[in-house]
Amino acid sequence: MSNKDLRSFLKEAEAHGELARIKEHLDPKFQASAVLAKLEKEERYPACLFENVGDGAYPVVSNLFASRKRLALALGCEEPELNAVYREREDKRIEPVMVPDGPVQEVVLTGDDIDLTKFPILTHNALDAGPYVTCGASVTKDPDTGIRNIGVYRHQLHGKNKLGIHMSEASHVNYIYGKYEAQGKDMPIAITIGHHPAFYLGCLSFVPVGVDEYGVAGALMGAPLELVKCKTCDLEVPADAEIVLEGYVSATERQMEAPFGEFTTMYGGPHMYHVVTVTAITMRKMPIYLDCFSGHLDHQLLGGTGRLSVIYKTVRMACPTVKDVFMAPSGCCRMSCYVSIHKRHEGEAKNVIGAVLASDPFIKYVVVVDDDVNIFSDSAVILAIATRHHPEQDAFMIKNAKGHPLDPTAYNGYVVTKVGIDATKPLKDFPETVEVPGTDEVDLDRLLGGM
Ligand SMILES: Cc1cc2nc3c(=O)[nH]c(=O)nc-3n(C[C@H](O)[C@H](O)[C@H](O)COP(=O)(O)O)c2cc1C
Ligand SMILES: [Mn+2]
Structure with a gap:
């Protein structure tokens, strides 16, 4: 009970x-x-x-x-x-x-x-x-x-x-x-x-x-x-x-x-x-x-939260090392989807994009990032696009796909263009991200006196 x-x-x-x-x-x-x-x-x-x-x-x-x-x-x-x-x-x-x-x-x-x-x-x-x-x-x-x-x-x-x-x-x-x-x-x-x-x-x-x-x-x-x-x-x-x-x-x-x-x-x-x-x-x-x-x-979070579960489970078939998925409020919790993965193979992120689009017909933009990127932060995802994404190789479009009839850009009822963005860095030969040693151990309450 x-x-x-x-x-x-x-x-x-x-x-x-x-x-x-x-x-x-x-x-x-x-x-x-x-x-x-x-x-x-x-x-x-x-x-x-x-x-x-x-x-x-x-x-x-x-x-x-x-x-x-x-x-x-x-x-x-x-x-x-x-x-x-x-x-x-x-x-x-x-x-x-x-x-x-x-x-x-x-x-x-x-x-x-x-x-x-x-x-x-x-x-x-x-x-x-x-x-x-x-x-x-x-x-x-x-x-x-x-x-x-x-x-x-x-x-x-x-x-x-x-x-x-x-x-x-x-x-x-x-x-x-x-x-x-x-x-x-x-x-x-x-x-x-x-x-x-x-x-x-x-x-x-x-x-x-x-x-x-x-x-x-x-x-x-x-x-x-x-x-x-x-x-x-x-x-x-x-x-x-x-x-x-x-x-x-x-x-x-x-x-x-x-x-x-x-x-x-x-x-x-x-x-x-x-x-x-x-x-x-x-x-x-x-x-x-x-x-x-x-x-x-x-409205957006109530309807969007449960959908994340099916998207994750579908992505997991394409990529067992998926960390999490999120449809951010900036995409009304339906139209854009961020996925973080621990990339093991080149090309893997593209397959992940395919899995996301197959799992939920409402999604229009998919962005795949590495697992050090916080997908619950739009700016962290946009930073990954700005710094790790090579549009010519790592972006693709699917024209004339079925989307959501409420998408204001849809024509013939449901038809939209879908975009996949692979913003994962190459597995080799890519600069390290800056990091400050000891950050996690800092006790701010003690040092700043509760400020
Ligand atoms: C606040 C809110 C309002 C909704 N309004 C509608 C609606 O008017 N018509 C509709 O088909 N789905 C609407 N949805 C989405 C459905 O509730 C959702 O897709 C649900 O999973 C449908 O269940 P079903 O496929 O088992 O019928 C709404 C969702 C929320 C959160
Ligand atoms: Mn049902």
């Missing part, structure tokens, strides 16, 4: 100085997100607990995922170990268990009592089409296999019991929905809003279709996820969540949705997208509403 939920994590985050409480009254339209945007301008990324948003009925948490330090705290490790811990646990899935009831069903609202407008759903960016539910982990079931699938999809608020849903062609939910649609059937869905960040990191693992992400969530939380049966559909949701929206995605209904601030930091344009009809709201008596600051670091 896990005792981890959103509340337990907020306490932990506060004890570690990672939580800011904002007591002032704020409008859910732009005012809460303006606080997050101002913090971002100052390169400060605390998790924020807004205690008085809109009519003040429910507190709002946002920016929970906006720092790798906090993600490491969620997994109970230090920041430098975050990727390795994620990779290790992802492979040791812990299957969820059913329990008869749980806090998330303390309140059950159905029929005319359903009113999504009572939640403090934020509108983040100037041109967003309206308020969006941005931190819902949605469970659906493959109608052929009965296997669950979980992912986070954004939902524009369309009405008291109506939400939009955007199921991109790359998401498993799109494939699953296609099966219901082909039979003219609505797809049952249940959207979990508010749980421990390790739950979300597990739900966003980049595992293949047919793998129940709740098992990865359990592994990241260190104990089986406890599930309860939904009240109005044949699905299961975490007993310790804050809020669950049960319902279905109609086989036929579509509504205009977006523009919306995407992970690229730009807007995605409006489309006719699918619609969720909510058949029940279940929640705690005093639920906390969890938001994810879309188009910003919160």
Whole structure:
């Protein structure tokens, strides 16, 4: 049994100085997100607990995922170990268990009592089409296999019991929905809003279709996820969540949705997208509403962190001495990927680039560096490019490759150019990097008197 939920994590985050409480009254339209945007301008990324948003009925948490330090705290490790811990646990899935009831069903609202407008759903960016539910982990079931699938999809608020849903062609939910649609059937869905960040990191693992992400969530939380049966559909949701929206995605209904601030930091344009009809709201008596600051670091790191694990595992097939991989916020945690390797053979870095591009279709730039370069620092990677990279021999382009439809440079829907940069130094005849003997042994606290 896990005792981890959103509340337990907020306490932990506060004890570690990672939580800011904002007591002032704020409008859910732009005012809460303006606080997050101002913090971002100052390169400060605390998790924020807004205690008085809109009519003040429910507190709002946002920016929970906006720092790798906090993600490491969620997994109970230090920041430098975050990727390795994620990779290790992802492979040791812990299957969820059913329990008869749980806090998330303390309140059950159905029929005319359903009113999504009572939640403090934020509108983040100037041109967003309206308020969006941005931190819902949605469970659906493959109608052929009965296997669950979980992912986070954004939902524009369309009405008291109506939400939009955007199921991109790359998401498993799109494939699953296609099966219901082909039979003219609505797809049952249940959207979990508010749980421990390790739950979300597990739900966003980049595992293949047919793998129940709740098992990865359990592994990241260190104990089986406890599930309860939904009240109005044949699905299961975490007993310790804050809020669950049960319902279905109609086989036929579509509504205009977006523009919306995407992970690229730009807007995605409006489309006719699918619609969720909510058949029940279940929640705690005093639920906390969890938001994810879309188009910003919160969104980028939440979605990007799990992907690093699959990239690393694929690269390891090409290069057993890979040290780590990172998709930096400067590439919106999706479009550029840095890899550090202990190079043993000339040419190895080029094969690594191939492996990276094969593992994640969204990546556009791959930079491979030696293992003495800190891939978590853009400037260290750029220094390696400036000093160790010979563009004529060590850069290549793949034209007309499939990228991400949200890439503003994409044409014909998805088509982009991909670039590989080998910034590893040659194995022989290359100058040494400067180094000062004894650096690691210096005790700055003692010498500088705590300055
Ligand atoms: C905050 C956030 C919002 C997201 N919104 C969407 C979305 O609207 N549509 C989508 O297809 N994927 C979206 N994603 C990405 C998916 O959640 C992610 O690719 C997930 O692994 C998909 O799961 P699936 O392939 O099992 O369906 C979002 C991710 C995050 C972190
Ligand atoms: Mn999936």
